[in-house]
Amino acid sequence: MRRLQQQAATLSRRSFIAASAAVAGSLTIGFRPAVAQDATSDATNPFQAYLRIGPDHTVTVLSAHMEGGQGIYSGLATLIAEELDADWEQMSVEGASGNPDLYGNKAMGGAFQLTGGSTAMVSSWQRYREAGAIARHMLVEAAAQQWGVAAEEIRIDRGVVSHPSGREGRLGDFVAAAAGLPVPAEISLKPRAEWKYIGNDEVRRRDTVDKTRGQQDYTIDVQLPGMLTAVLKRPPRFGGKVAGFDAEPIKAMPGVIDVVETPRGVAVVAKSYWEALKGRDALNVEWDESDAEKRGTAELMAMYKDAAVNGEGVAVHGVGDATRAMDDAEKTLDADFEFPFLAHAAMEPLNAVARYQHGRLEIWAGHQMPDQYQAVAAEIMGIDAERVTLHVMMTGGFFGRRAAPDSDVIVEVASIVKALGEGVPVRVQWSREDDMHGGKYRPMYVHKVQAGIDADGNPLAWSHHVVGQSILAGTPFEAALSADGIDATSVEGVDDMPYSVPNLAVRLTTTDVNVPVLWWRSVGHTHTAFVVETVVDDLARMAGRDPVEFRQELLSEHPRHLGVLNLVAEKAGWDKPAAEGIHRGIAVHHSFGSYVAQVAEVRLREDGTWKAERVVCAVDCGIAVNPDTIRAQMEGGIGFALAGIVHGEISMTDGRVDQDNYDSYRVLRMNEMPTVEVHIVESEESPTGVGEPGVPPLGPALSNALTAATGVRKRVLPLGNQV
Amino acid sequence: MIKLVINGESRDIDVAPDTPLLWVIRDHLQMTGTKFGCGRAQCGACTVYLNGSPTRSCVLPASAAQNAEITTIEGVSGRAAEAVQKAWTDLDVPQCGYCQSGQIMAAAALLEQNASPSDADIDTAMTGNICRCATYVRIRKAIHKAADEMRSEANA
Numbered sequence: 001m002r003r004l005q006q007q008a009a010t011l012s013r014r015s016f017i018a019a020s021a022a023v024a025g026s027l028t029i030g031f032r033p034a035v036a037q038d039a040t041s042d043a044t045n046p047f048q049a050y051l052r053i054g055p056d057h058t059v060t061v062l063s064a065h066m067e068g069g070q071g072i073y074s075g076l077a078t079l080i081a082e083e084l085d086a087d088w089e090q091m092s093v094e095g096a097s098g099n100p101d102l103y104g105n106k107a108m109g110g111a112f113q114l115t116g117g118s119t120a121m122v123s124s125w126q127r128y129r130e131a132g133a134i135a136r137h138m139l140v141e142a143a144a145q146q147w148g149v150a151a152e153e154i155r156i157d158r159g160v161v162s163h164p165s166g167r168e169g170r171l172g173d174f175v176a177a178a179a180g181l182p183v184p185a186e187i188s189l190k191p192r193a194e195w196k197y198i199g200n201d202e203v204r205r206r207d208t209v210d211k212t213r214g215q216q217d218y219t220i221d222v223q224l225p226g227m228l229t230a231v232l233k234r235p236p237r238f239g240g241k242v243a244g245f246d247a248e249p250i251k252a253m254p255g256v257i258d259v260v261e262t263p264r265g266v267a268v269v270a271k272s273y274w275e276a277l278k279g280r281d282a283l284n285v286e287w288d289e290s291d292a293e294k295r296g297t298a299e300l301m302a303m304y305k306d307a308a309v310n311g312e313g314v315a316v317h318g319v320g321d322a323t324r325a326m327d328d329a330e331k332t333l334d335a336d337f338e339f340p341f342l343a344h345a346a347m348e349p350l351n352a353v354a355r356y357q358h359g360r361l362e363i364w365a366g367h368q369m370p371d372q373y374q375a376v377a378a379e380i381m382g383i384d385a386e387r388v389t390l391h392v393m394m395t396g397g398f399f400g401r402r403a404a405p406d407s408d409v410i411v412e413v414a415s416i417v418k419a420l421g422e423g424v425p426v427r428v429q430w431s432r433e434d435d436m437h438g439g440k441y442r443p444m445y446v447h448k449v450q451a452g453i454d455a456d457g458n459p460l461a462w463s464h465h466v467v468g469q470s471i472l473a474g475t476p477f478e479a480a481l482s483a484d485g486i487d488a489t490s491v492e493g494v495d496d497m498p499y500s501v502p503n504l505a506v507r508l509t510t511t512d513v514n515v516p517v518l519w520w521r522s523v524g525h526t527h528t529a530f531v532v533e534t535v536v537d538d539l540a541r542m543a544g545r546d547p548v549e550f551r552q553e554l555l556s557e558h559p560r561h562l563g564v565l566n567l568v569a570e571k572a573g574w575d576k577p578a579a580e581g582i583h584r585g586i587a588v589h590h591s592f593g594s595y596v597a598q599v600a601e602v603r604l605r606e607d608g609t610w611k612a613e614r615v616v617c618a619v620d621c622g623i624a625v626n627p628d629t630i631r632a633q634m635e636g637g638i639g640f641a642l643a644g645i646v647h648g649e650i651s652m653t654d655g656r657v658d659q660d661n662y663d664s665y666r667v668l669r670m671n672e673m674p675t676v677e678v679h680i681v682e683s684e685e686s687p688t689g690v691g692e693p694g695v696p697p698l699g700p701a702l703s704n705a706l707t708a709a710t711g712v713r714k715r716v717l718p719l720g721n722q723v
Numbered sequence: 724m725i726k727l728v729i730n731g732e733s734r735d736i737d738v739a740p741d742t743p744l745l746w747v748i749r750d751h752l753q754m755t756g757t758k759f760g761c762g763r764a765q766c767g768a769c770t771v772y773l774n775g776s777p778t779r780s781c782v783l784p785a786s787a788a789q790n791a792e793i794t795t796i797e798g799v800s801g802r803a804a805e806a807v808q809k810a811w812t813d814l815d816v817p818q819c820g821y822c823q824s825g826q827i828m829a830a831a832a833l834l835e836q837n838a839s840p841s842d843a844d845i846d847t848a849m850t851g852n853i854c855r856c857a858t859y860v861r862i863r864k865a866i867h868k869a870a871d872e873m874r875s876e877a878n879a
Contacts, residue, residue, distance in 0.1 A: 068819050069817075069818030069819030069820065069856045070818070071818070204812070204815050205815050205817075207817070207820065208811070208812050208815050208816070208817055208820075209812055210820075211817040211820030211823050212808045212811045212812055212816075212817065212823060212827060213756070213796065213797075213808065214755075214756020214757065214795070214796035214797055214824040215756065216820050217755065218758075218821060220755075220758070220759060221755035223753055223755070229750075254739060272742075272746060272750040272751070273746055273749075273750060273759075274739075274742050274743065274746040274750070275739075345855060346819075346821075346855055347758070347760045347766065347768060347819065347821040347822050347853065347854075347855045347856075348758070348760070348819075348821045349759070349760070394819075394820075395819065396758070396819050396820070396821025396822075397819045397821060397855045397856055399855075431762055432760065432761040432762055432763070432765075432766075433762075628815060632815065632818060632858070632861070635857065635858070635860045635861070636818055636856045636857045636858060638857070639854075639856075639857020639859060639860075640855070640856075640857055642857075643857075661761050661762075661763050661765050662760075662761050662763075662765040662766050662853060663763070663765050667853055667855055668857055668859070669850045669851075669853060669859075670845065670846055670849040670850045670852070670854075670859045670862065670863070671846040671850045673857060673859035673860060673863075675860065676860050
């Protein structure tokens, strides 16, 4: 990844000036223009919005989405390179921000920029291909004018512009002239048969080389002259507030510059992280805990289970009459599930860097929601939003954590910068303990299910009560709650289940708990898929039917569910006996527009534990833009899910989080990762996302395998490794 | 003053002796390839070599690293490191990439002392390095690939 504008901050002053000159020399006409619309047409000038081409012919794609491992940077580079006919090796990508018209997430309505919900490729598929095609058109026109030839005679192949007369040039030779030409109102895109990069398995990511040499910069690596580091002491219980603190002894400690109160805790600001950390650890703060959550998770879970049994809940979805039909069922099943809080625990602990000078504020961070953070920071500083520039950084994992409705780390860094005054850059760095204790968890849930089959073994009735917190309530996204206060993310995957059940009743009880909660990679599907796919498996067993055949019948109206189910069953050899000592389970689930089915294979070990040895995965995500990235996201989603199902648990005692670090909050390690085989369904549909859809099916597939192995169904998570 | 030898270069650094080597490298020497993930030797993102052996720099006080030969990701070299970085690139191992400096340091150290690691050897050597993106399938494959390349180079 080229280290120009975005990383200019890490260079010395002299090289910063040189880097700025190089950027100016690339002749981008404004990085974030107020208006990029061409005067004569409504089309956006791509050179003012989506790409720039340097004199060295580097094509830098300006990404509407943040990169945190999911591969969208290279995905967008693929789209631009394809339509531009660029050489793959000349492609580079940077994060963009500050213009919702250009970068707003189209899958979310287009009004604001957002990375999340596995929507980046959905939002960008048309937009970035069009940008590349329009840019190509304008470059060809510029070359035609420069050479005095007809545009139709000009070819571009791997970044080389040529004409049969022998004239030749490269993209950077024409960009200055091209950017000033009229923007075509219409453009045609390359037909599928001509794709070189889209769908090509050989395309390698653009950020790999830097990441193998320690040369990829993240927020934690931003270094500005005179930068101080702040480590905050935050309330030990959620909802607690600062009542008082004694700054004087801390200010006397080595390296400590100041102690600053912020809306989210008290910051010790020092010359280095280590000095700030020591100062923070020595700081005494009195807390006002009158509004704090003092309950522990055991107490909360008891409350949830009681609500699941005795509470009415709000009706979410109904077909037929589940209560009455249950009485006619030949056999019924009672299934009660418990899900714990889960932490994102990305490898890069939360952080942000800010600098306020000459009346302008800059913030470097993993901005999943730049427009919101820009507005919040501007308000804190008391300046206009257009004086706030957000640098969207390559991020060390997010899984949803960096889309914070309360703008947590942005509030912290802006408050401190404001307190310290102009010219003092500040880095806020969370420790791992801060990150683990910091809330924003996948909520706890209880599901109470009763389901019944008829005499023919078909599902007859399904009664389902979900109990848990709303992620959206109390946030700027609250408007998305239904009139009855239903948070769709609490029931997604249940209320829209694909199985034809003639009598279905889904209810939701939203709980009032003062623990901050958030979307965690695949959100509601993290628990709903586990419930639905294990209940379906149990119904199949009750009916004496094979789990795959049972599902095939129930999914007869759902070809894309069937497609992945049948493909994974075939590739896993479901119709043949499993290998010696291996037990298998299957699950299929649709989330965020994509369809995924998985077969998990487990082995019971002599020491009384079990191991997941192999997962076979089939995915239908429409056109596979980057097949290898799709595979990687399935592999990673499976590993992420496995940790969440088997080990993940954030517990609280009297309102204090019990887990501090990776020793007490276990994530997946090398020795627990199964082998993974991924099969991608051929499709003509527009691409859908892959960041999250690989997660939901793993838990139930695993549970179904363990149940096949042991005859026992565990419904209290985490499952643990013991048989 | 603490004297440290980093990637062959001797540096005198004015830090409190209990400052973890990780923060000396990152904050005082501006070498940011070595990462902070946990601060308690749990995750491996801070892995450097101390006299050739993989070490968690986040819990090693600078005073304890004095006069030792320290190698970071910026300075790692040799056949194993080259083979590892090439295999990592061939297979597109990294996703977010934040843990990968530590993974590569650990993998190269494994191959320096074991030219044909089994899957169990890989488990033992690498289970200390967390990858939250779970790129483990590719890490394992890349280690085997690097070992194969080193073997065929040696036989050539």
